[in-house]
Amino acid sequence: MNGEQLQDFLTELSRTTIRLGGRDDVEVAKKFLAKWANNTMLLANYITVNYRDVDLVQPLVAQILALYYKGGILRQYALQFIPSFIGTYLYALSKKQQKSIAVFEIFFLAVYNEEILEGGPQSDVLTKKVEEIRIPSIRYPSIYHDPSKINALPEVTIMKPGNAPSTTVRVGPYPTIEEFTSESKFLILTRLMKSVNGSLVYLSSDVVSRHVCLATLSICESGFTFPETNFASKVMEAEHMCEVLEDHSKKPRQHVNSALLLELLTGVYMALFNGAPDLALRAIDSMHQRAQYEILAEVILVEIF
Known part of the structure; x- marks a missing residue:
């Protein structure tokens, strides 16, 4: 497929009427994305091979970003390109190819500033996302460590002050970022990969x-x-x-x-x-x-x- 055919493919994809919001979301998303997996890999490879030709690549990246903004299953579709884009971006950065770098940085910034919001792309809610992760202490038996010894210690040990059986860690909120710098670069890329990993079940x-x-x-x-x-x-x-x-x-x-x-x-x-x-x-x-x-x-x- 050439660039024009790939643009036509993305245009056709943007007309999808599939919406997520039911119990079968995972199955529906995986079936839809698997259907277009071959074209998606061709598109990702095309951008990787031709990344230096901004006139060829920029319209395709812009269309992928437009799909992301539509949300739902098209957001999941767009997230599939992030690992490939990160690899290509860091390579272009190492070669100081500024025009190509700019194309990917615009895409990354746009997606990052949407992903840090609680409501996701195009949400009217501007509250930033905060995740809480409970980490069990290795001082106490648990299903994460040795379930066979779950009742080995008396409950009174858990009640001692300062002996909490788990610790809660808050991740976020992430700051809004307007431009790439040497300090923000890896924060943005890491947060984007975190979004991809959080959506693996759909992709x-x-x-x-x-x-x-x-x-x-x-x-x-x-x-x-x-x-x-x-x-x-x-x-x-x-x-x-x-x-x-x-x-x-x-x-x-x-x-x-x-x-x-x-x-x-x-x-x-x-x-x-x-x-x-x-x-x-x-x-x-x-x-x-x-x-x-x-x-x-x-x-x-x-x-x-």
Whole structure:
């Protein structure tokens, strides 16, 4: 498909009348996005290959953003492009290709400033989203640790002052950001990947699995020649297909951030169990080696090594 055909495809997609809001939302969304998975991958690949030609890419990115603003199932469709866009953006940034950089930064800023709102895209409610996460203490038995010992300790120990069995952590609200800076760059990209990970249940696993792994490989391997390991063969315990991928060693090195890598790792783990095990294992291996090089303790701790 050429650029004109892809624009026609996005125009046709924008006319969808499917709305989310029922008990079958997940099934409906996955069926719809899976139907167009092949075209979506062609579109993402087209933008990646032609990102330097702003006249070709900018109209397509603008149409994807317009789909995002429509909300519902089209928001989910647009989120599928974020891993691929992040990989392409960081590569363009490392080569200082300002026109291409601007195209992706406009897209990222627009989506970020909608995602931090409680009501989502085009919401009249401007309250910012705050998430609360309960982290159980390892001092007490729980279903997260050892269910067999759940009643091993007397209840009185839980009642002691300062001995709360769990801690609640608040995530957010995130600040409104008007422009990309060296300080805000990774905050924006990390928050966008967090939105993708929060919507994985709706998205086409074929699309997201492949592109989150390819983006991770590009980000972690660019400018490096890491030694090959037998990690993939040890995990899969059988002969597996090894797709020939692009050599990133001669590309400029890309800056990384622990928070962004951890969000990418979440997507890679999803890919590991949803149709792209070979790519996922190679992405985990490359991230591990990059994390060791950068001494990123948080990333190394979460990996499965």
